Amino acid sequence: MAKIQPPKGTRDLYPLEAARRRWLCERWRAVAIRHGFEEVDGPTFETTDLYAVKSGEGILGELFQAFSGKDPREVEQIREGRPAPYALRPEFTPTLARMYAQKARTLPAPCRWFQIGPFFRAERPQRGRLREFLQWNVDLLGDASERADAEIIACCIAFLESCGLTSEQCTVRVCDRDVLAEVLEEVGLRDERAQEAALRVLDKRGKVPPDVLHRLASEAGFDIEQFDALCIKRSRSADVQGRFADLDPHWIRWDWSIVRGLAYYTGTVFEVVADGERAVAGGGRYDNLIELFGGPPTPAVGFAMGDVVISLLLQDKGLMPDEKELLDEIGARPDAFVLSADPALDDRVNSVLRDLRHAGLHARRTSRQTRNVGKLLKEASQQHAKAAVILESLEEASVKWLDAAGKQERVPIAELVAYLLSHARSDGSGPRA
RNA sequence: GUGGCCGUAGCUCAGUUGGUCAGAGCACCUGGUUGUGGUCCAGGAUGUCGCGGGUUCGAAUCCCGUCGGUCACCCCA
Numbered sequence: 371m372a373k374i375q376p377p378k379g380t381r382d383l384y385p386l387e388a389a390r391r392r393w394l395c396e397r398w399r400a401v402a403i404r405h406g407f408e409e410v411d412g413p414t415f416e417t418t419d420l421y422a423v424k425s426g427e428g429i430l431g432e433l434f435q436a437f438s439g440k441d442p443r444e445v446e447q448i449r450e451g452r453p454a455p456y457a458l459r460p461e462f463t464p465t466l467a468r469m470y471a472q473k474a475r476t477l478p479a480p481c482r483w484f485q486i487g488p489f490f491r492a493e494r495p496q497r498g499r500l501r502e503f504l505q506w507n508v509d510l511l512g513d514a515s516e517r518a519d520a521e522i523i524a525c526c527i528a529f530l531e532s533c534g535l536t537s538e539q540c541t542v543r544v545c546d547r548d549v550l551a552e553v554l555e556e557v558g559l560r561d562e563r564a565q566e567a568a569l570r571v572l573d574k575r576g577k578v579p580p581d582v583l584h585r586l587a588s589e590a591g592f593d594i595e596q597f598d599a600l601c602i603k604r605s606r607s608a609d610v611q612g613r614f615a616d617l618d619p620h621w622i623r624w625d626w627s628i629v630r631g632l633a634y635y636t637g638t639v640f641e642v643v644a645d646g647e648r649a650v651a652g653g654g655r656y657d658n659l660i661e662l663f664g665g666p667p668t669p670a671v672g673f674a675m676g677d678v679v680i681s682l683l684l685q686d687k688g689l690m691p692d693e694k695e696l697l698d699e700i701g702a703r704p705d706a707f708v709l710s711a712d713p714a715l716d717d718r719v720n721s722v723l724r725d726l727r728h729a730g731l732h733a734r735r736t737s738r739q740t741r742n743v744g745k746l747l748k749e750a751s752q753q754h755a756k757a758a759v760i761l762e763s764l765e766e767a768s769v770k771w772l773d774a775a776g777k778q779e780r781v782p783i784a785e786l787v788a789y790l791l792s793h794a795r796s797d798g799s800g801p802r803a
Numbered sequence: 804g805u806g807g808c809c810g811u812a813g814c815u816c817a818g819u820u821g822g823u824c825a826g827a828g829c830a831c832c833u834g835g836u837u838g839u840g841g842u843c844c845a846g847g848a849u850g851u852c853g854c855g856g857g858u859u860c861g862a863a864u865c866c867c868g869u870c871g872g873u874c875a876c877c878c879c880a
Binding site: 648674772 | 835837838840853872873878880
């Protein structure tokens with residue numbers, strides 16, 4: 371039988387990778403909760419119509435479409451080349467807007483929500499971009515103030531800092547669609563379509579040589595030098611200067627080339643950028659989207675961060691914890707590895723194992739035949755167990771702590787659970803000297 | 804959707820102009836007979852050389868196709 375390969379752009383997560391994913395998600399979650407956001411989630415697939423609301427053409431092409439196959443009309447629909455009735459969610463915002471609109475009357479205002487889960491885009495995979503990925507969405511609905519923008523950005527920065535990233539390694543580039551629109555008007559672009567074309571050009575800044583940028587701008591009907599001059603003047607304005615005064619200025623940089631696509635942003639837009647990687651996170655204000663989804667007019671601001679790029683960045687900077695730290699942080703390190711050199715104590719190993727587990731401890735034993743204590747200790751430390759429990763007799767054990775100090779103590783088996791629990795409570799790394 | 808590069812054991816790769824080229828290291832498994840931890844010995848398993856077709860006396864090696872990976876473009880909600 372031919373080998374069945376995983377679908378393009380997906381990942382198989384073996385224990386170490388799965389531990390990394392859990393570590394990342396738990397860190398996302400912890401930061402969001404600490405900042406006062408509540409976790410929500412929606413379905414991983416929605417009706418295709420939901421995604422068609424705000425954008426008819428391009429986006430639909432990169433949706434993973436789905437249908438139940440139970441309804442002949444669905445099958446017919448596909449056969450005729452029309453979009454399938456469902457689509458795997460490519461982003462969370464439409465779901466969020468739908469959920470909020472449904473219950474807007476009963477929800478507190480402002481509403482602070484975050485979500486973590488898988489998303490899907492039928493794109494061609496490349497560095498930092500896969501077809502299935504995890505995303506962390508943080509949104510603040512019902513607060514039009516600039517402070518709300520700042521809070522969202524603060525949450526994002528807090529996460530970066532908690533990973534050990536510094537403002538030398540990545541920065542938050544901020545811009546404002548309204549301000550951009552005003553400047554574009556000043557250079558003579560009044561109607562929306564012309565401005566959209568101009569934004570497309572501005573997005574190219576840094577990706578194409580200056581002369582090409584100049585030419586593209588001319589084709590879009592404006593002069594890039596004039597635009598830049600106006601931006602410089604604007605940059606000195608109180609509006610730009612005073613913005614986000616509460617945030618650590620090291621992280622924040624105003625950047626006129628941040629336009630965040632052309633989608634639904636209305637005011638502040640921002641991206642977390644790092645050298646050599648595509649955007650680590652992105653977000654902004656979307657004040658008319660909830661209304662678009664049938665809800666009451668509701669100002670909103672939020673951002674999303676994918677797991678792919680941030681993982682690459684942490685990997686590159688050496689900030690991804692090693693296996694032991696990962697297991698430690700997600701609480702997956704064995705508390706005890708039970709062994710004995712004496713085959714006659716095999717049954718006792720099992721009963722001790724049972725007692726430890728019953729007490730809520732993570733306990734393991736070898737599944738190998740050897741009674742070679744050296745090998746078993748090696749196995750224990752390879753599994754990053756905190757302690758090895760070496761049974762000496764039916765009543766007594768030696769507990770060897772598998773940290774650098776390697777302290778070892780004789781403990782009656784009857785007191786083993788209490789002994790291990792007391793040390794697990796302290797700091798998990800063994801007895802204090 | 805378009806283009807560049809790549810595809811040999813679980814992993815990283817070697818394989819010279821087609822002719823002992825099916826290999827190395829790491830990892831893994833089993834021991835080292837009475838017991839102290841990642842770097843020690845000794846053994847061991849593992850590959851339709853991505854897949855399919857073609858050229859040839861002979862293909863991991865050359866050609867075509869295909870699938871997958873990767874990087875870039877488009878796009879980035």
